[in-house]
Amino acid sequence: MVMTEKLKLGIAGLGRGFTVMLPTLSLHPKLDVIAAVDTRPEARVQFETDFGGAAYDTIEAMCSDADIDAVYVTTPHQLHAEHTVIAAKMGKHILVEKPMAITLEDCTRMIDATNAAGVYLLVGHSHSYDIPILEAHRLIASGDYGSPRLITGLNFTDFVYRPRRAEELDPSQGGGVVFSQGAHQIDIARLLGGGMVKTVYATTGDYDRNRPTQGAYTAFLKFADGTVANLTYSGYARFDTDEFTNWRTESGAAKDPKNYGSARRALASVKDPTAEAILKASRAYGGSEGTVKPDEAPRDRHHEHFGLFLVSCTGADIRPLPNGVQIYADDRVDFHPLPAPRIPRAEVIDELYAAVIEGKTPLHDGQWARATLEVCSAIIKSANGGHEIPLNYQVSPKDIL
Ligand SMILES: NC(=O)c1ccc[n+]([C@@H]2O[C@H](COP(=O)([O-])OP(=O)(O)OC[C@H]3O[C@@H](n4cnc5c(N)ncnc54)[C@H](O)[C@@H]3O)[C@@H](O)[C@H]2O)c1
Known part of the structure; x- marks a missing residue:
């Protein structure tokens, strides 16, 4: 049997955006969610119960886990740039929620940081x-x-x-x-x-x-x-x-x-x-x-x-x-x-996986999302x-x- 390599993901921000992606993150077969960071202790406890991974209170602490391939940044808009730059400098590929940031300068900073680190930057989920x-x-x-x-x-x-x-x-x-x-x-x-x-x-x-x-x-x-x-x-x-x-x-x-x-x-x-x-x-x-x-798709x-x-x-x-x-x-x-989707929003993880594991250029990269911003x-x-x-x-x- 051919084993598919799984993408190991860390989550930054366990709020509403994360909750909307929860079925995707729980059920996508090519993904292992292994760590998270949030400033709310109750979210960290819930994460450790649900995923069995490690939950941290700073993004630096989470990103020091060498096993994490990519970080899904779903903290509030105004923190996207800071968290993307930190995670990129620590060698992680990035999926950052929309909007990419709230200024064009921050978008450019995120593109430059991921380019300098040689990691992929994707922006999503977006419809x-x-x-x-x-x-x-x-x-x-x-x-x-x-x-x-x-x-x-x-x-x-x-x-x-x-x-x-x-x-x-x-x-x-x-x-x-x-x-x-x-x-x-x-x-x-x-x-x-x-x-x-x-x-x-x-x-x-x-x-x-x-x-x-x-x-x-x-x-x-x-x-x-x-x-x-x-x-x-x-x-x-x-x-x-x-x-x-x-x-x-x-x-x-x-x-x-x-x-x-x-x-x-x-x-x-x-x-x-x-x-x-x-x-x-x-x-x-x-x-x-x-x-x-969830343990099954809606x-x-x-x-x-x-x-x-x-x-x-x-x-x-x-x-x-x-x-x-x-x-x-x-x-x-x-x-x-x-046909109806088997896993909601699977296409977001498919595009991230194709970039990080298979080296395929993503559609929703930093330049694309900066243009939308x-x-x-x-x-x-x-x-x-x-x-x-x-x-x-x-x-x-x-x-x-
Ligand atoms: N694509 C979508 O469908 C969708 C849906 C909802 C939200 N979002 C996006 O997700 C992002 C977050 O919005 P939200 O509604 O989830 O907000 P939220 O307040 O529900 O969640 C933010 C989470 O980040 C945590 N947090 C705050 N500061 C932090 C820090 N410094 N380090 C670690 N964790 C920290 C908070 O404790 C909270 O759990 C926004 O950019 C929003 O646009 C996208």
Whole structure:
């Protein structure tokens, strides 16, 4: 029997992002999660119980474990650069959560540090890893439907009313929807549109004075080849774009629309930001209501999605869906079904594994993610100044098809 070499992973940050990846990290057959770091003792205890690995309280201590091949950095946005640089200098490959960082300078620092150390840097999870998005990208790249011209992206969620740490709502610290959620929507639009955004014109919205933050944006992206993208996001928990996917959540699970308004209702009893941060931590890994490692894949899952995407090409409209890709041609509608995922988000670990163990160039590398972050920053600059913003760090997607 041929034994597959496993990738040995250390986790930096055992919070919500880690919890969302828990099924992937527990069940992916090419992965061994052997260590973790978190400043919360209860998360470290839970990790040692669930994974049997070592849990540390500093990233330096964790990275001194020579067995770790790669570190998944899922600490808060503002720590991504510092933790990536430390882990890279200690010889670890990096998978860092979106957004890559909150400034372009930090993104460049991360790219330079990983280049200097000779390690891979991947940024994800982002919904541009989703199989239906990659399939839409493949169909567009085939040329069978002509060239992409107009990309429409719409996502309406309850982001603003989910329990948060204070800085997650503070735009000066990367809070609000532009960095957290734009990192997904822009990554998808750039992938489907060829990557090379030339200019950005945008507004942001702050519509609830009891919960001040950037809770919405609408952005107009012009690509170098003349393709345009209209991207709108609203996190104000009213209209819900999951209606467009026959009520599938972002993670591909079935959603009951009868729970309308539940995020606002749950938050209504929370008195202040400290109580809110405690509520968030109680739901986090190791918290009083926290999650434990699953031993089987979730059932009845479709692929993940990030709201409506429609790519109007010269020959057809192409629409990724949680269970396939729909093509609206001149005289008929074709549906390309995609089998349900066996392990959610396996494609993130597949890309990391292919890079670290097999030496394959990743699509979602540092330059790619810096270009997405540049669009996020340009949305904020354009909204503040009222101008169209030219871009400098854009790159085309690497050919992984
Ligand atoms: N891709 C996704 O679907 C997704 C989902 C949620 C979060 N995220 C990303 O994950 C990152 C973390 O967000 P979150 O919602 O999990 O936050 P969180 O507060 O739930 O988790 C952060 C964790 O990091 C720990 N931590 C803080 N400082 C640390 C330090 N110096 N060293 C070690 N551990 C430390 C905290 O104790 C906490 O457990 C963000 O960048 C966010 O964008 C991604």
